[in-house]
Amino acid sequence: MKIIKTTGLVIFGLGAIALIGYWLYLMAIEFLWVTEIPFVIRFGVTGIILGVIITLIALVIERMKDKNNENLDV
Numbered sequence: 001m002k003i004i005k006t007t008g009l010v011i012f013g014l015g016a017i018a019l020i021g022y023w024l025y026l027m028a029i030e031f032l033w034v035t036e037i038p039f040v041i042r043f044g045v046t047g048i049i050l051g052v053i054i055t056l057i058a059l060v061i062e063r064m065k066d067k068n069n070e071n072l073d074v
Contacts, residue, residue: 032042 031037031045
């Protein structure tokens with residue numbers, strides 16, 4: 001029974017990721033190619049978003065390394 005639950009959650013998660021990813025793609029295309037938005041604003045917002053993503057990835061990697069080191073110390 002556990003494998004059925006896991007399979008269902010994986011399928012649900014993949015579907016949600018696909019829909020959210022497609023929505024983000026459409027929003028990004030609309031934002032980057034609409035000419036009414038000044039270039040400086042498009043550049044600034046894109047930089048902020050990329051900065052946040054890179055920072056979050058770095059924090060997740062650091063957290064994983066700390067967790068691995070914590071497990072080795074015990």
